[in-house]
Every structure is written in structure tokens, then in C-alpha cells.
Amino acid sequence: MRIGIDLGGTNIAAGLVDENQNITVRGSVRTPRGADDVVREMEALARSLCEQAGLRLQDITSAGIGSPGSIDTVAGTVIYANNLGFENVPLAGALAEALGIPVRIGNDANVAALGEFHAGAGKAFDSMVLVTLGTGVGGGIILGGKIYDGFNGMGGEIGHMVVKKDGAPCTCGRKGCWEAYASATGLIRLTKAALEKHPDSLMASIAEEMGRVSGRTAFRAARQGDAAGEEVVAEYLTYLACGAANLINLFQPAVLCFGGGVSHEGPYLIERLLPLVEDELYPVGEKKTALRLAELGNNAGIIGAALL
Ligand SMILES: [Zn+2]
Structure with a gap:
């Protein structure tokens, strides 16, 4: 125990x-x-x-x-x-x-990836990158059953690769980081911009009914066939796919796993993301990285910590 x-x-x-x-x-x-x-x-x-x-x-x-x-x-x-x-x-x-x-310690995002790998969506695979789509974009890289975090323990900051040179400012000081576009925060920014352009859309009435703009607003509108919602979701997914393809090209993990708030969009997210990612992949033949949703939610952090 x-x-x-x-x-x-x-x-x-x-x-x-x-x-x-x-x-x-x-x-x-x-x-x-x-x-x-x-x-x-x-x-x-x-x-x-x-x-x-x-x-x-x-x-x-x-x-x-x-x-x-x-x-x-x-x-x-x-x-x-x-x-x-x-x-x-x-x-x-x-x-x-x-x-x-004995007590060990690790970065919470890396630790959650370790838990998800051994007890959740990564269980059947031999390597995994976890992408957590929350306020920011976090995650962890699991190679050979272990966290890969660089020579100094600071590696695996997947949210801070640039997907748009001179793009939106990021909390880390760079511009155009994946986190600035693929996080729930980035999604809300895209949604708000589209609401200004389309004040009479179904998405606008959904936002009003919900009382605020959240990471779910555009997805709800898109699922109901709203053009403005679809525009936001389609743009958001191009950024998500860009970073996901970068990670796959770099690591060729057996599975790329998505957790965090935006992943609650469920199979719809994966189904829409998959063709966009495949379009951008370096050609690898038949053995392709699987895309999956995280399974453990907050339990990943506890299980991963125990595995340290
Ligand atoms: Zn950054």
C-alpha cells in the first residue's frame, strides 16, 4: 500500500x-x-x-x-x-x-500523466503523452513507463511550444504558445471575438442563457448546427491539431491522451480532431498513434503520486 x-x-x-x-x-x-x-x-x-x-x-x-x-x-x-x-x-x-x-515528489501535470498511463487511458500502451486542456495546457510525457522531464526535471512543458509565431501573448512571456490557443482560456477568447461579430447567433443566445461565456459555449452551439459556433470550434481545433501533430511527430507515442475541462466534450472532440491531426502528420505508415480521452479525472494525480 x-x-x-x-x-x-x-x-x-x-x-x-x-x-x-x-x-x-x-x-x-x-x-x-x-x-x-x-x-x-x-x-x-x-x-x-x-x-x-x-x-x-x-x-x-x-x-x-x-x-x-x-x-x-x-x-x-x-x-x-x-x-x-x-x-x-x-x-x-x-x-x-x-x-x-520514503517520500518522492513530482510536478503535478507529470504525475497525473504517470497515473493515467499506468491506471487509465494509457494502460494498454507502451508510451503516452497526456495533454490537459484546462485554464492552461499542461501534460506529461511518459516514455518507457516513466516520466520524461529532461535533465533538470523541468521538461514536458508541452503547452509552451509555439504554434503561431508572434501570436497571442502567453503567461510564460513568449507569443503564440499552444497554451494561448488550445486552452479553455484560448477557446473562450476565440468565442468572445466571434460573439462580437455574430451578436444574433444561436451561440449568443446560448451564452446569454448560460449567463457567461465558457469553454462549452461554442461547442454547444456547434453541436446544434450554429454557424458562428462551428466557426469557433473549427478554428480552435486547427490549433489543437497543430500541437497534437507536433507532439506525435516528435515522440510517436503509442497514445496521445486528452484530459482537462475541454476533454469533457468527449468522443465528439476526438472524432473532429482526428482527421485534422492526420492531415498534418509526418507519414509513418500503418502504425499510428491512438487518440484517447483521459479516464481517471482527478484520481490521476493521487494514483500517479503514489506511483512515484
Ligand atoms: Zn507559453
Whole structure:
């Protein structure tokens, strides 16, 4: 039995994970401010999970933490995490000391990819790239069953490859990053621009009825045959396909997996994306990368952390 901890800016979620990658007991708490209190809460959570399962800490093989930000996975340190206010926090070592078991730490996006690979959409494949389409575009590269994160642990920032030179500004300082176009944020920007052009469209009435413009607005309109919605979805998908084809050309992973908010569009997303991606692929013959939806949702972070 192992412990997986998904450390987020709002909540800390954790679970006991068995040999078959099932979460047997879970719990969560609000994320406190300050590193010492975060370690204390993680320790309390781990102890309470063990208690619920009738286990002692000595029965636990190891624990893992998925954390936002830049992580030194070798030293076990959060180098920088903006939303936690962390700078050079030796999180893994502090929790290992508190619990008396080995603790590893990884970047949350990479850790989620590891979980999805071993227990979710990647289970039947030998390599995978996970693309998470949320507020930003995150993800992780899994090669040989392990996270590929470069020589310094900072690799796998798939959202920050440029898909449009001198394009829309990105939070990282570059222009035209994939994240600026393929994230839910990018989709909302495209949707708002189209709403200005087409104030009488079905999409406009859907936006009004929903009370706000979200990543779902254009997809809902397009599914109902609205021309303005279709225009937004078609443009969005060209950007999504461009980055997806780049990743496939680079890594030829056995599966490219999509998670995050936009992936809730489900099979419709994959069906529409597939021909656009295939148009842009470097020719490889019969053995083609599969496109799949992520299966584990938020559980990927807990399971992946336990696998560290
Ligand atoms: Zn960027």
C-alpha cells in the first residue's frame, strides 16, 4: 500500500493506493498557507487515511506528492510554485521525516500523466503523452513507463511550444504558445471575438442563457448546427491539431491522451480532431498513434503520486 498526495492551490487530496492502482481510502483538506502548515496537514491526512484503513504507517511502502510549480525531483524540492507561495521548499524531505517513510515528489501535470498511463487511458500502451486542456495546457510525457522531464526535471512543458509565431501573448512571456490557443482560456477568447461579430447567433443566445461565456459555449452551439459556433470550434481545433501533430511527430507515442475541462466534450472532440491531426502528420505508415480521452479525472494525480 502506498500514499498518493495531490497538492493543489485550493485543496490537498490524498489516497491509499493498492498494488492494482485502486484508491482504497481517500480524504482531502483545504490547503493552508505556508510550507510548515502544508507539511503538517499532509502528515495529518496520511495518518488519518491509515487509521481509516486499519493500517500503521510502517505498513505503507512509500508516499508521493504531485505539486504545482517547478520541482527538483532528485532533491525533493519545490523550487518555485506561484500559487502556493513556495520558493525552495524541501517538501519531500520534510514529509519523509514526519512520516518515517520514503517520500518522492513530482510536478503535478507529470504525475497525473504517470497515473493515467499506468491506471487509465494509457494502460494498454507502451508510451503516452497526456495533454490537459484546462485554464492552461499542461501534460506529461511518459516514455518507457516513466516520466520524461529532461535533465533538470523541468521538461514536458508541452503547452509552451509555439504554434503561431508572434501570436497571442502567453503567461510564460513568449507569443503564440499552444497554451494561448488550445486552452479553455484560448477557446473562450476565440468565442468572445466571434460573439462580437455574430451578436444574433444561436451561440449568443446560448451564452446569454448560460449567463457567461465558457469553454462549452461554442461547442454547444456547434453541436446544434450554429454557424458562428462551428466557426469557433473549427478554428480552435486547427490549433489543437497543430500541437497534437507536433507532439506525435516528435515522440510517436503509442497514445496521445486528452484530459482537462475541454476533454469533457468527449468522443465528439476526438472524432473532429482526428482527421485534422492526420492531415498534418509526418507519414509513418500503418502504425499510428491512438487518440484517447483521459479516464481517471482527478484520481490521476493521487494514483500517479503514489506511483512515484
Ligand atoms: Zn507559453
